[in-house]
Amino acid sequence: MNNFDLAQRDLAVLWHPCTQMKDHEQYPVIPIKKGQGVWLEDYDGNRYLDAISSWWVNLFGHANPIINAAIKDQLDHIEHLIFAGFTHEAGIKLAEQLVAITPSGLNRCFYADNGSSAVEVALKMSFHYWRNIGQIQKTKFITLENSYHGETLGALAVGNVALYKATYAPLLMEVITVPGPDCYYRETGESWATYSERRFELMEQALQRHAGSVCAVIIEPLVQCAGNMRMYDAVYVKRLREACDKYHVHLIADEIAVGFGRTGSLFACEQAAISPDFMCLSKGLTGGYLPLSAVLTTDEIYQAFYQDYSTLNAFLHSHSYTGNALACRAALATIEIFQQNDILVKNQVLAKTMAAVAMRFHEHPQVAEVRQTGMILAIELVKNKQTREPYPWQQRRGLKVYQYALANGVLLRPLGNVIYFMPPYVITETELEWLAEVAWQGIKRAVED
Ligand code: PMP
Numbered sequence: 516m517n518n519f520d521l522a523q524r525d526l527a528v529l530w531h532p533c534t535q536m537k538d539h540e541q542y543p544v545i546p547i548k549k550g551q552g553v554w555l556e557d558y559d560g561n562r563y564l565d566a567i568s569s570w571w572v573n574l575f576g577h578a579n580p581i582i583n584a585a586i587k588d589q590l591d592h593i594e595h596l597i598f599a600g601f602t603h604e605a606g607i608k609l610a611e612q613l614v615a616i617t618p619s620g621l622n623r624c625f626y627a628d629n630g631s632s633a634v635e636v637a638l639k640m641s642f643h644y645w646r647n648i649g650q651i652q653k654t655k656f657i658t659l660e661n662s663y664h665g666e667t668l669g670a671l672a673v674g675n676v677a678l679y680k681a682t683y684a685p686l687l688m689e690v691i692t693v694p695g696p697d698c699y700y701r702e703t704g705e706s707w708a709t710y711s712e713r714r715f716e717l718m719e720q721a722l723q724r725h726a727g728s729v730c731a732v733i734i735e736p737l738v739q740c741a742g743n744m745r746m747y748d749a750v751y752v753k754r755l756r757e758a759c760d761k762y763h764v765h766l767i768a769d770e771i772a773v774g775f776g777r778t779g780s781l782f783a784c785e786q787a788a789i790s791p792d793f794m795c796l797s798k799g800l801t802g803g804y805l806p807l808s809a810v811l812t813t814d815e816i817y818q819a820f821y822q823d824y825s826t827l828n829a830f831l832h833s834h835s836y837t838g839n840a841l842a843c844r845a846a847l848a849t850i851e852i853f854q855q856n857d858i859l860v861k862n863q864v865l866a867k868t869m870a871a872v873a874m875r876f877h878e879h880p881q882v883a884e885v886r887q888t889g890m891i892l893a894i895e896l897v898k899n900k901q902t903r904e905p906y907p908w909q910q911r912r913g914l915k916v917y918q919y920a921l922a923n924g925v926l927l928r929p930l931g932n933v934i935y936f937m938p939p940y941v942i943t944e945t946e947l948e949w950l951a952e953v954a955w956q957g958i959k960r961a962v963e964d
Contacts, residue, residue, distance in 0.1 A: 518559045521546035542918065550577025553942050555926065563926040566950050568939050570928075571740065571772050573803030575852050576941040582802050585848035589841050598626065598838040605843035612850050613809055616781060618790035621811035625830075626838040630771035630797035631665025633808035634733070637793040638669050639832055640812065641731040641765045647819040647828045656688075657721055657732040657764070659695040663741030664733060664769050673733050676742055691729065693721045696747035697739065699884060699895070711748035718755060722762045731765035731792070736783035737888050740772040743933040744893035746886050752787035765792040765816075771808070775799030776862055776940065779889030781853070792816060802849035803939075807842035858940055866890055868944050869936060872951035881962040893935040896958065906932050915961035916954065925953045934958065 522544050530536060531544065545563075547555045553576055555563045565573065575582065593603055610624035625640070627633045638656060645653035656673050663679070664670045671680055672687035680687070694717050701710035722729070736752050739745045752768075759766040768791035773783040777799070780786050784794065793816075797808035822828050836842075852858065869892045876885045876894050883897040896913070898906045906912045913929030920927040927934060934954055938947070 516546075516558050518543065518546055518557050518561075521558060545921070552576035552578070553939050553946060562924055563921065564924060564938075564942075564946060564950060565926050566920075566936050566938050566942075567926060567928050568799075568937055569803055570798075571777070571937055572798045572801075573939045574775060574799045574849060575802050576939050577803075579802060579848075579852075579941075581852055582804055582845050582848045585844045586804065586841055589844035593840050595836065595839050595841065599833060603838075603840045603843070605840050605847060606838040609843045609846050609850075610809075612847065613796070613811055616850065617794055617796075617811050618782065618784050620790040620813050621794055622814050623812050623817045625810045625812070626843075627808045627810065628806050628834050628836040628839065628842075629665075630769075630795065630808055631667040631670040632834055633771065633795040633797055633810050634664045634670040634673070634767075634769060635667055636810045636832055637733070637767045637769075637795050637812075638673065638731070640810065640816065640830060641767065641793065643828075643830060644765070644816050644819045645730055647822075652728055653730045655691055655725065655729045657691045657693055657718075657725065657729055659734055659739070660692055661695050661697055661739050661742035661745055662733070662735060663739065664735070665771075674741075679741075691721055691725055693718050695739070695745075696751045697742075697745040698747050698886070699745055707746070707748040708750050711751040712754065714747075715751050715754045715758075718751075719758055722758050722764060726762035726764050729762075729764050731767045732759060733767040733769060735769050735771075736773060737778045737786065738773050738783070738891055740891070741930065743895070743930045744886070744891060744935045746888050746891075746893075749783075749786040752784060753789055756787065756789040756791070759792075767791060767793040767795065769795045771795050771797045773891075775849070776853070776859055777888075777890050777937065779859070779862065779866060781859060800849070801842050801845040802852070804845040804849075805839065805842035806836070807839060807846060862890055862940055865940065865942065865944075865947070868947050872947050873936070875955065876951075876958075879958065881958065890940065891935065891937050893933050894954070894958070896932040896934065896962065908932075912961045916957035919957035919960050920953050923953045923956070925950055927954060927957070 525544050546558050548558050549556050553565050613624050614622050627636050658673045660675050663674045663676050696711040696714040698707045698710050768784050774796050794811040801807050820830050873885050876882050883903045884895045886893050898904045913932050916929050
């Protein structure tokens with residue numbers, strides 16, 4: 516078997532996610548034979564450094580021996596079973612762990628099987644909570660400009676990235692969209708904190724106006740990942756928590772992308788020292804091995820559903836693969852790695868190295884901003900550094916970086932004109948240096964004409 520043959524067979528029958536399939540007339544799809552650590556290897560023996568953690572899921576490398584062993588052991592016991600009326604040890608232990616490691620007050624864990632589904636669960640639970648306590652006028656959600664929460668219709672509705680959303684607008688519930696705290700737009704010399712705090716006034720106004728009809732505000736704390744890795748200060752999350760309490764509105768923290776150490780702390784909400792009413796987790800939850808998500812919530816919310824069956828107030832949401840035992844076991848192994856290896860401390864060093872290797876991009880004539888939050892670093896390419904005029908999207912400059920990087924052994928997948936590094940935590944200093952060099956050369960070629 517080789518790359519070409521497999522790619523041909525692939526394109527004859529497959530339809531890939533987030534892809535204009537016609538692009539593959541020009542760019543081959545790459546069949547991967549195996550993975551090891553930060554490396555992926557194709558059928559022709561080419562290796563690629565997985566600098567984006569395979570869509571932000573992988574934490575401790577491909578073929579991680581600890582996670583591999585845990586899944587193999589689980590296979591000999593139970594792979595999966597119905598999670599209604601039945602339970603299993605891995606699912607119980609994982610819920611205990613998640614309750615223990617997430618911010619205080621999040622004492623209940625509801626499983627789903629991907630990030631979008633977790634968002635759907637949180638939205639439905641919030642709405643249903645208010646209904647169960649008699650507040651039936653609460654039917655709306657507040658979301659931030661440039662947010663992203665997934666692709667299923669409810670999750671898409673509370674997102675705000677036009678590229679994914681605009682086509683489906685007629686199918687989506689209406690939401691209240693508030694201008695966001697994205698610090699790319701701060702004034703020269705203004706700190707992230709000042710700008711984020713200033714932008715919070717718009718949220719406060721929206722809450723003041725709409726709170727009576729609003730179930731929840733949903734945010735991606737600190738980094739709007741799919742929204743071009745735009746970042747903001749924790750003070751916004753802190754103010755939002757205070758305001759949600761004041762106006763009796765839930766706070767949903769979508770930590771699907773930013774959870775599990777990406778922002779430097781285990782969960783981004785910790786940096787604001789707050790507990791949300793719902794926390795959605797997925798991606799890194801299983802170390803990037805298996806699809807699983809969890810929605811953590813409070814006793815108060817749980818209790819509003821805990822009544823006699825005849826009230827018909829139960830949360831009757833389900834997915835066939837809820838609480839998949841193999842996935843739960845992978846997640847337990849992932850949490851164990853965090854706990855036994857001082858990962859967050861090691862990541863502080865790695866994050867500093869990331870900042871250092873990216874230093875030279877600040878001065879690049881086509882780079883408007885290099886920004887970083889913990890283990891996420893983004894480089895914003897622009898046509899004009901002074902005015903920040905972006906490159907027209909039709910020029911697909913990011914795609915040129917992608918192709919150059921692939922040809923040189925790095926998997927980068929820019930978001931439009933934003934090149935970012937979000938590597939597995941097992942990347943080495945040397946690999947980071949090399950990654951930056953490939954990105955530098957890729958950008959050089961992408962902005963040539
Ligand atoms: N929320 C956020 C913040 C995300 O980044 C993503 C995925 N990129 C999702 C939700 C959706 O998760 P999934 O792709 O597993 O449905």
